[in-house]
Amino acid sequence: xxxxxxxxxxxxxxxxxxxxxxxxxxxxxxxxxxxxxxxxxxxxxxxxxxxxxxxxxxxxxxxxxxxxxxxxxxxxxxxxxxxxxxxxxxxxxxxxxxxxxxxxxxxxxxxxxxxxxxxxxxxxxxxxxxxxxxxxxxxxxxxxxxxxxxxxxxxxxxxxxxxxxxxxxxxxxxxxxxxxxxxxxxxxxxxxxxxxxxxxxxxxxxxxxxxxxxxxxxxxxxxxxxxxxxxxxxxxxxxxxxxxxxxxxxxxxxxxxxxxxxxxxxxxxxxxxxxxxxxxxxxxxxxxxxxxxxxxxxxxxxxxxxxxxxxxxxxxxxxxxxx
DNA sequence: AACGTCCTCAACCGCTGTAGA
DNA sequence: ATCTACAGCGGTTGAGGACGT
Numbered sequence: 001x002x003x004x005x006x007x008x009x010x011x012x013x014x015x016x017x018x019x020x021x022x023x024x025x026x027x028x029x030x031x032x033x034x035x036x037x038x039x040x041x042x043x044x045x046x047x048x049x050x051x052x053x054x055x056x057x058x059x060x061x062x063x064x065x066x067x068x069x070x071x072x073x074x075x076x077x078x079x080x081x082x083x084x085x086x087x088x089x090x091x092x093x094x095x096x097x098x099x100x101x102x103x104x105x106x107x108x109x110x111x112x113x114x115x116x117x118x119x120x121x122x123x124x125x126x127x128x129x130x131x132x133x134x135x136x137x138x139x140x141x142x143x144x145x146x147x148x149x150x151x152x153x154x155x156x157x158x159x160x161x162x163x164x165x166x167x168x169x170x171x172x173x174x175x176x177x178x179x180x181x182x183x184x185x186x187x188x189x190x191x192x193x194x195x196x197x198x199x200x201x202x203x204x205x206x207x208x209x210x211x212x213x214x215x216x217x218x219x220x221x222x223x224x225x226x227x228x229x230x231x232x233x234x235x236x237x238x239x240x241x242x243x244x245x246x247x248x249x250x251x252x253x254x255x256x257x258x259x260x261x262x263x264x265x266x267x268x269x270x271x272x273x274x275x276x277x278x279x280x281x282x283x284x285x286x287x288x289x290x291x292x293x294x295x296x297x298x299x300x301x302x303x304x305x306x307x308x309x310x311x312x313x314x315x316x317x318x319x320x321x322x323x
Numbered sequence: 324a325a326c327g328t329c330c331t332c333a334a335c336c337g338c339t340g341t342a343g344a
Numbered sequence: 345a346t347c348t349a350c351a352g353c354g355g356t357t358g359a360g361g362a363c364g365t
Contacts, residue, residue, distance in 0.1 A: 014334080014335075016334075016360095037351080055333090055335080058352090089354065102332085102354095103333095105354070106332050106333085111331095
């Protein structure tokens with residue numbers, strides 16, 4: 001049957017609004033208030049359809065609209081909410097004061113979505129997908145790193161080429177994006193538990209450098225399972241957590257000594273602060289950095305993510321203990 | 324400077340949901 | 345129950361600016 005158009009579009013103007021049109025619309029709404037969009041254009045002296053007026057008002061002219069780029073915090077909120085709600089832009093916008101659904105939708109499609117794809121994360125499911133991962137950039141950063149040869153010895157070439165390893169990396173990256181503080185805290189919790197196991201079971205050679213004892217921490221299957229449970233308790237859905245963490249438990253049982261059993265794996269993924277300052281967050285997110293220009297902000301956010309693939313080996317790390 | 328390509332985002336389109344007659 | 349008007353939503357488009365050659 002079809003619905004009748006909201007207005008007769010013949011002769012009505014389309015396209016970008018002029019300052020004069022904006023002024024007319026603002027003046028009218030200031031006097032009469034928003035609403036009654038069908039009759040508003042005629043009463044306000046605008047050659048626009050009511051729908052166009054409503055969109056112009058709600059998406060651009062409303063006095064409580066917050067203009068300007070999104071802060072890191074806002075971006076985090078969007079990613080978190082999107083992982084829960086999907087493309088429910090209006091629902092997401094309701095939790096971001098001053099932002100419109102249209103603005104959030106645009107920002108997602110032009111910035112966040114692309115970055116997740118580069119990171120190998122499906123922007124729809126928020127799950128790691130190897131087929132989306134920009135392998136060339138990952139390998140490029142690895143090949144540009146002189147520590148790569150050591151890394152191969154450290155992790156084993158088999159582990160390096162293991163798609164599950166990359167999956168794990170992107171998983172941690174995804175989770176950290178969604179809740180870096182809690183992920184950091186849980187990693188620290190897990191590491192402390194691992195350290196206590198080491199001290200209880202295997203005496204640490206006191207001649208080893210201080211950090212070396214930390215790097216002796218084994219990440220046990222039990223710890224990983226508990227980490228998975230902790231993440232669930234943190235609010236990550238069952239579909240998110242097991243697919244990324246628990247899904248690796250079987251693999252861990254097979255390859256524990258190859259990579260996850262080696263705590264440098266996490267450190268190399270960018271969790272330096274987890275090892276050095278227990279209470280600090282692993283994320284550099286900072287709202288004060290909103291003064292940065294667009295390109296540097298984008299680079300910062302990108303490098304923040306890609307750093308997880310910078311496998312930097314501490315110079316004073318005694319690799320012989322690990323090989 | 325000129326041109327082509329890429330990127331951003333305001334605006335539009337088509338559809339659904341809802342309230343009221 | 346049906347119809348109409350309207351608000352709202354999510355997907356898509358295209359003008360214009362940014363950028364690279």
